[in-house]
Amino acid sequence: MLPLEFINQLSELLPADRIYTDPVECYTYAYDNSRKIFPPEAVVFPLTTEEVVAIVSLCNTNKIPLTPRGRGTGTAGGSLPEKGGIALSLERMVRIIRVDPANRVVVAEPGVLNQEIQNAVKPYGFFWPPDPSSAAFSTIGGNLATSAGGPHAVKYGTTRDHVLGLKGVTGAGEVIKTGCYTTKGVVGYDLTRLLIGSEGTLAVITEATLKLTPLPEKQGGLVAYYCDAISCAAAIVAIMGIPRGPSALEFLDAGSLSLIRARFPDLLPTNCQAMLMIEVDGSQNEISETINGILSVCRNSGLLQAEQVINSESLWKARKALSPLLRDIAPKKINEDVVVPVNTLPQFLDELTQLATQYRIVNVNFGHAGNGNIHVNLLIDPDDIDENYRAERCLNEIFDLVIRLNGTLSGEHGIGSEKRAYIPKEIDSTTLTLMKRIKQLFDPNDILNPGKLFP
Amino acid sequence: MLPLEFINQLSELLPADRIYTDPVECYTYAYDNSRKIFPPEAVVFPLTTEEVVAIVSLCNTNKIPLTPRGRGTGTAGGSLPEKGGIALSLERMVRIIRVDPANRVVVAEPGVLNQEIQNAVKPYGFFWPPDPSSAAFSTIGGNLATSAGGPHAVKYGTTRDHVLGLKGVTGAGEVIKTGCYTTKGVVGYDLTRLLIGSEGTLAVITEATLKLTPLPEKQGGLVAYYCDAISCAAAIVAIMGIPRGPSALEFLDAGSLSLIRARFPDLLPTNCQAMLMIEVDGSQNEISETINGILSVCRNSGLLQAEQVINSESLWKARKALSPLLRDIAPKKINEDVVVPVNTLPQFLDELTQLATQYRIVNVNFGHAGNGNIHVNLLIDPDDIDENYRAERCLNEIFDLVIRLNGTLSGEHGIGSEKRAYIPKEIDSTTLTLMKRIKQLFDPNDILNPGKLFP
DSSP states (O other), X not given: OOOHHHHHHHHHHSOGGGEEOSHHHHHTTSBOTTOOBOOOSEEEOOOSHHHHHHHHHHHHHHTOOXXXXXXXXXSSXXXXXXTOSEEEEOTTOOOEEEEEGGGXXXXXXXXXXXXXXXXXXXXXXEEXXXXXXXXXXXXXXXXXXXXXXXXXXXXXXXXXXXXXXXXXXXXXXOEEEEEOSSSOOOSSOOHHHHHTTSTTSSXXXXXXXXXXXXXXXXXXXXXXXXXXXXXXXXXXXXXXXXXXXXXXXXXXXXXXXXXXXXXXTTSSOTTOOEEEEEEEEESHHXXXXXXXXXXXXXXXXXXXXXXXXXXXXXXXXXXXXXXXXXXXXXXXXXXXXXXXXXXXXXXXXXXXHHHHHXXXXXXXXXXXXXXXXXXXXXXXXXXXXXXXXXXXXXXXXXXXXXXXXXXXXXXXXXXXXXXXXXXXXXXXXXXXXXXXXXXXXXXXXXXXXXTOSOO | OOOHHHHHHHHHHSOGGGEEOSHHHHHTTSBOTTOOBOOOSEEEOOOSHHHHHHHHHHHHHHTOOEEEESSSOOSSSTTOOTTOSEEEEOTTOOOEEEEEXXXXXXXXXXXXXXXXXXXXXXXGTEEOOOOOTTTTTOBHHHHHHHTOOOTTHHHHOOGGGGEEEEEEEXXXXXXXXXXXXXXXXXXXXXXXXXXXXXXXXXXXEEEEEEEOEXXXXXXXXXXXXXXXXXXXXXXXXXXXHSSSOOSEEEEXXXXXXXXHHHHSTTSSOTTOOEEEEEEEEESHHHHHHHHHHHHHHHOOTTEEEEEEESOHHHHHHHHHHHHHHHHHHOXXXXXXXXXXXXXXXXXXXXXXXXXXHHTTOEEXXXXXXXXXXXXXXXXXXXXOHHHHHHHHHHHHHHHHHHHHTTOBSBSSXXXXXXXXXXXHHHSOHHHHHHHHHHHHHHOTTOOBSTTOSOO
């Protein structure tokens, strides 16, 4: 329970309509897409950097945990106030401070939705490349906290590639300004990228200077159907080996296709067991040249058919239906987003199937194959204790496999609370200790999102 | 002077042919392209990470300064052993450990030349985008230490955008591994980018996992001649405002053109006072479309003529002659690489001229205008005390101007020893203190490149 004196001090910082302490109101800030529930003891809604400073300073003085939060769309529990205390909702810091097409820059507060950024810059012929599937309703603050990616990362990179500078408030309540306003700059250490992906454990980001990218003129697309996952994975390797590549390259395995068939019975060839959705972008000529290049290498003995898709909406239809379908059949699914080097995908998918069979776990895999980023879903019944136990052991072996293949445990979801136990598989203790000491520097009383990201 | 006991211990770590202590031999490691001279007291040449650990640990125990060094092509003094001690030359760590075109990755040791990386990956249709003018003879270790850019940064970004992971040895002699081998990864803090641009003050980089980019099919080019710098700057703003932009956009002012005329009398139109060299890349169609787009916006009342260049070598001929010409006429020139937002270039160049006039300094400006990155050269006679004094005051005002325009003091050269006094103009004391404390974490005894980067 928060001390009454602390609540009183908090109430002096913000008007009543920007502090929730009623447990019912607080409960709506207790969860994210990890489906875990940790109610905060209070929710605060700052409007300015100065207010964030005041709130953080008060929490720091009183050693009250404070968890920054956007719209709670994360899947790894990064925004959950696991240790209670304050949920710092940035959802009312929604100003787009500057749209500057001449310099290809937009400056915005953390509560602005990714989609709102896109809407603001599209008229000038630009976009901001990070495109998590939550883009319509996730905030740029959350995108920054996780270095969000998405299907187009294969061509455009992830959030960390598209930020010039940040303003933030450290756990000590100090305002820092990182990076610069220009596309080049090497003055001082790169604290911008240190904050990106740090899941609110180092500082509360209160302003971001985002770098814009020219919108591609057009999109084109291909779908390719394969008789098995291994030949499909071989095609992914071939496609990524040619210099002129796709703007998105999504893989769907047999389990994914079964789910889609249940919803769209006539969408897929009957004997298809794996599928690629391939998007290319650029001028009409570029698209034609790129599609021809891809078509020439994606053919192998397992290819059933490959066809061009005129309407890019129909290209994405199957893919977009997938996550909700998975939630329907397995609300407590384990959803990982591991990454392996692209040329190990055939081996990875093969061994993954063996592990799922060995542990008797229903397993559905799909994702951003061009980056080697596969969403591995273990569909379990939460009430089946034995199945839960098997899933845990299976997951542990999947992570070992990923590391053995020189991959990484998370490509875009982050660690949050979900994956922290597994971090030592990937990061050696020396490097991890250094990271923890950086955390101490920024947040000496461990109030910012305590317990997250580290094992 | 190094203690004899220390030299003896060092001699136990490396064979005699990999330790220099003779002052004559050490002197060849005393300078870089800043033309300052600071001889080390010993030079060591490790071959492995383990040897770097042993050397750093020994220096750390004995609190002996240690300055990592590639080929000494930097212009900011970053590789100079200003406080004496050891020069750690990485020039013999020259293995390209892995060329992996399927995953678009190359793994290499820090002493490998930038050009050698290009040669190794070109047969597979890839390149590594950082292209400092020293690329033929600068090391990737040095490129990483400064987050080197170059003319193509306007399209491809700088070093920090093209690195997946690093291995390094901290000032405490501990080996850390940062980042990952895949194009996506969000596990732990981004120490990769923290090391990039840190000028050897945090860790000695001993291995780098570099991300490759597909080689463009072709290059095309344009030159555009203007009657004055302001109309030329307006054209730069217009060109960078259109979505499909150049792969390089270099600006040369009247002073630069005078120098070129002295060498190539017939190269330029007589009344030309400013010039753009514009490169575009892609397929033939893309090049044509991009050139047409640029031609349509680069015309303004100050344009004398714009012409396509068939041979890209001739495009770069004038630009490449420039730096040596400047050295010939002013060996002690002050060479800055400030950056301003692109749309402030007209104002910047205008005020720059006013300042040069006011302080009676010969001033030549050129550079990577697409990034707003201008190399400002103050051509001074080192023996003229009054001129030196005026140049210093002029430079101070130039930096104030840059900051007022929301720019940055260095785009690609780094701070080294040359610019450290000016850092507080750009970085506030809170942020700077945090950076210094990060330095302390990595290097508790301040042995790694001591005195650099910070004011």
